[in-house]
Amino acid sequence: MLRFIVTRLVLAVVVLLGISLIVFVAMRMVPGGFATAMLGPQGAQQPELVDQLNERYGLNDPLIVQYGVWLKNALRGDFGESLGTHSSISHELMRRAGVTIELALLSTLISVGVGVPLGIIAAVKRGTPTDAGVRGLGLLFLSIPDFVLGTLLIYFVSTRGIPLPVSGYVSLSESVAGNLKAMVLPVLSLGLITTAVVMRVTRASVAEVLNEPYIVTARAKGLSPRDVTRRHVIRGALIPVITIVGINVGFLLSGAVIVEEIFALPGLGRYALQGILQRDYPIAQATVVLGAAMFVMSSFIVDLLYAWVDPRIRYQ
Numbered sequence: 001m002l003r004f005i006v007t008r009l010v011l012a013v014v015v016l017l018g019i020s021l022i023v024f025v026a027m028r029m030v031p032g033g034f035a036t037a038m039l040g041p042q043g044a045q046q047p048e049l050v051d052q053l054n055e056r057y058g059l060n061d062p063l064i065v066q067y068g069v070w071l072k073n074a075l076r077g078d079f080g081e082s083l084g085t086h087s088s089i090s091h092e093l094m095r096r097a098g099v100t101i102e103l104a105l106l107s108t109l110i111s112v113g114v115g116v117p118l119g120i121i122a123a124v125k126r127g128t129p130t131d132a133g134v135r136g137l138g139l140l141f142l143s144i145p146d147f148v149l150g151t152l153l154i155y156f157v158s159t160r161g162i163p164l165p166v167s168g169y170v171s172l173s174e175s176v177a178g179n180l181k182a183m184v185l186p187v188l189s190l191g192l193i194t195t196a197v198v199m200r201v202t203r204a205s206v207a208e209v210l211n212e213p214y215i216v217t218a219r220a221k222g223l224s225p226r227d228v229t230r231r232h233v234i235r236g237a238l239i240p241v242i243t244i245v246g247i248n249v250g251f252l253l254s255g256a257v258i259v260e261e262i263f264a265l266p267g268l269g270r271y272a273l274q275g276i277l278q279r280d281y282p283i284a285q286a287t288v289v290l291g292a293a294m295f296v297m298s299s300f301i302v303d304l305l306y307a308w309v310d311p312r313i314r315y316q
Contacts, residue, residue: 119202246302
């Protein structure tokens with residue numbers, strides 16, 4: 001196990017270095033550049049101004065020099081300053097990461113708390129109207145993009161006089177109740193869609209396990225259907241469910257850009273979008289690398305959970 005953990009951590013470092021290099025180069029290949037975005041169309045037509053701005057921020061240096069300086073500082077936890085606002089990126093990441101983590105965790109709680117039970121029920125009652133209804137509901141939410149669902153929720157709440165905020169964020173330190181109210185619509189926008197995914201995977205996995213020989217043996221021994229499901233089926237069907245939940249968590253942690261933008265949440269996704277649109281290279285690089293690190297860590301935790309759920313799995 002120790003060898004596996006060390007190997008995965010080394011691979012994670014290599015992956016993150018590769019991602020950081022790709023993002024670093026790709027951002028500088030985007031037409032326009034930071035100087036153009038800051039000076040506007042008219043200012044960008046004055047080469048001397050563009051050159052002065054690029055020189056001021058070291059953007060005229062060779063790419064390898066720029067990347068070396070950025071990487072050296074990033075390894076010390078210093079992602080530099082925003083080229084536009086001159087604010088500390090590390091401070092902004094710490095402040096905004098809490099919003100994205102809260103959004104991801106609450107959405108995951110909904111998807112697991114609702115999707116897993118519905119998937120089990122649908123699998124146990126295969127071929128019945130209950131199964132058809134659960135599958136139809138899952139297909140419905142899978143067919144709706146998160147930004148469409150978010151817009152519909154905003155319209156519904158606004159036109160029905162429901163006392164829920166449709167935008168903005170209230171931190172937990174300010175008000176717990178206000179924070180939960182502000183997160184209801186964003187969490188539903190992401191949680192309902194991921195619930196449908198978890199439900200479908202759970203149903204397929206449980207249905208497959210129900211046909212395994214050891215389940216037939218457990219029934220032959222006289223165990224009740226509830227005991228068979230609780231003691232044997234659920235644990236045997238958890239591997240695919242853990243996989244899809246881990247993927248969803250990694251996706252959400254890496255930044256639900258559209259939902260954060262729709263509901264004006266000051267999270268990592270919105271911060272990344274700001275950096276990309278304004279050609280603010282340090283912001284874009286830091287947010288993408290941090291999002292990739294969260295995704296890699298989520299995948300690593302999922303691999304460790306496999307061995308806990310299924311004792312037959314051993315890592316060398």
